[in-house]
Amino acid sequence: MSLADQISDDLKTSMKARDTIRTATLRQVLAGIKNLRVQEGRGGTDVTDEEVTEILTREAKKRRESIETYTQHGRDELAAKEQAELAVIEDYLPEQMGADEIRAIVTEVVAATGASQPGDLGKVMGQLMPRVKGKADGKLVNRIVREQLGA
Incomplete structure (x- = not known):
């Protein structure tokens, strides 16, 4: 099963479980995958796991930057939301090097x-x-x- 398929299946599971943060985060990742398909003119063909990993890395970077900004400006509730989204994204990323x-x-x-x-x-x-x-x-x-x- 490809990484994109796994994310899609996990989205369905999170929707059934009414996990709003996981659902919203996975929808954003799947939107990035769909945008890549449209940009590349692939139509129905799937993206590779490497391309999905790039999308996930980009999304994780956005979350880290947002967490830093929110923390600097005393918006801890927004930083906590971004941290929860980052945790969801990191579930799909390869283990990070030390x-x-x-x-x-x-x-x-x-x-x-x-x-x-x-x-x-x-x-x-x-x-x-x-x-x-x-x-x-x-x-x-x-x-x-x-x-x-x-x-």
Whole structure:
């Protein structure tokens, strides 16, 4: 069963259980999948699990940014709602890499590219991001690369 089908089935289950947050969140994800199908001109053909993971990653990033903003402005009730939605989305994402795992890959890529100064950030990130795509938060990866390059 594809990831898109699993999300669709879980939407039906959450609707029957009257789980409003899960239902609303899964509807937003499915809307993103439908938009991708329309943009690509696929009609009825399905999207790949990698494309669904990209959509989920994008949605998770939006939630994290919203949580940060709401928390900074004292809107804890809105931050709690976004946190609940983020938890639903994270159920479908691959397990995220820890900082130590990211550091090991960054060290490997820095050595392979010969990067040694902060100006080499783009070269390192270009090689690194495809390897950690969907498995690590981009901000964390960027911060670790900057630490390694002494920026």
